[in-house]
Amino acid sequence: MKQTVLKIYIQALFFGMVFSACTSTKKIKTSSGISEINYLEINDRKQYVLIRGKDINNPILLFLHGGPGASATALLRKFNHELEDDFTVVYWDQRAAGKSFSKHITKEEITVENYIKDVEWLVDYLKNRFEKEKVFLVGHSWGSRLGMYAVQRNPENYSAFVGIGQELHAYRGELLSYHYTLQKAEERGHKKALKELEEMGPPQSGHYKDMYATGFWGGVRQKHWLLKFGGERYQKTTYIDWIFSIWFSREYSFADLIRYGKGSAFSAGNIIFDEQFNDIDFFKEIQKVEVPVYFISGAYDYNTPWELVKEYVDHLSAPHKEFILFEKSGHSPVFEEPRKFNHEIRRIYNEIK
Secondary structure, eight states, rough: OHHHHHHHHHHHHHHHHHHOOOOOOOOSSSOOOEEEEEOOOOOOEEEEEEEEOOOSSSSSEEEEEEETTTTHHHHHHSSSSSGGGEEEEEEEEOTTTTOOOTOOOOOOOHHHHHHHHHHHHHHHHHHHHHTOEEEEEEETHHHHHHHHHHHHHHGGGEEEEEEESSSOBBBHHHHHHHHHHHHHHHHHOOOOHHHHHHHHHHHTBBBTIIIIIIIIIHHHHHHHHHOOOOEEEEEETOOOHHHHHHHHTOOOOOOHHHHHHHHHHHHHHHHHHOOTTTTTTTTHHSBOOOOOOEEEETTTTTTTTHHHHHHEEEEEOSSSEEEEETTTTTSHHHOOOOOOHHHHHHHHHHHOO
């Protein structure tokens, strides 16, 4: 009996430690290096910002993660940490995302405009703190949309922008994604997928039927089948490996993983009520930018279909523009082909500096 009680106590203690464990970041030991965790008051919301690099004199690289609400800090630290050799890398959990999520955040503040203002605040902070004229901006998925807004509004702040899995056109992007998924379901004779996809029907004006009622979840189901049929990740049909990467990250605890899920659901579930979020069309809204732009897509990306990104590059006016296709990636080349991605980021910066 005593052994059983002791065993239960040890297990409870262990899981309690895992759940509430303090997080840290590995110290960079170079004389001019930086490795610090911050909670900055960005536009009246405390937000998590991790800054790491071997030399604070290196250029600033700010990464805008996807979602909204899908922090990439843990994955970037695992797959892309070598960029810290050449850049002061800024890992930011956006408003309501990851370690920035709080029960005090309101639904009303989940707006595109607030996120844009948060980017502007953070860029000004970084420029002033590190005495830099410009920031090298990289955005993934939702973050790629934020990045385009940022460089359009304040081009003087940025040396260049790299969009990964670039969001561009709500209606055409979703329509291409839907038809790809339907085609794969037909090829495989997958009755359940066919039934669900045919019932929801193709998206109308960028979203599915009854967007503000059941349509949001219709979109979720479409993305579920897209992942299963290879249009989201290259040769993978789940995110289990990435979930474990977040859990076992030095910078994240199990409690943070729970917070991650809450923040992601909260952000995605409320941003759809912002009119500025829906029905975007960068072909009309952003036809010209005044900074060099690079777009990296995966050949298996039918979340933000790569063909549409290539078309946009041909359409866009910019000092320099380039479309780069990763042959063994889906929607996230930054994590699916990290060595190639890190090499491209270095090449791009060497081109523009």
